[in-house]
Amino acid sequence: MDNLIICDRCGSDACYVQEVNQDIKNYMCYGCGFQSNSLMKQGEQFFEEQMELLPNLYKELMGEDEKGKIWMPTTVNMPSKGMIFADGTNALNWRWAGVKAVSITKEEQEKYPIPGKKGEFYEWRMDMETIKHFEEKDFIEALDYIGAFDPEPKPKSNWVGIGSSGSYPNLDKSEK
């Protein structure tokens, strides 16, 4: 089951845990915006791989909690809503950046083909003009800014029903 626990990094009670399998859990904290998982530990292959891919800022911001889990900033990428990433020059000078997704019109579609899929185009793009910065403790404000908690917009090509696909957990803990 997915649930919210106390964050081992910042102590807030908004750390979302997702059990991938018996041995692996993902942690994503809405309080501090950092994430970890059971494999993010010194010496784990998964961790070494991450280290090769991550931007320098992310490496600088990484830190170990008391249980040996290594936390790094979360990167949110919700194609129809927007994205959030850590933006800055170094660990002492950075903020969260929120960027909203905008709908691509029929006229501009040709400019946004989906690679490897002939005749198919993206419906959304990240609009860098909407970039807005948030302090480290305001990660949740950034999520709110890009509309992460709003219901999924209806796909333009296929209008079906109403409601949310709920890609993010409900923060209301009373709802179980």
Ligand SMILES: [Zn+2]
């Ligand atoms: Zn936290």
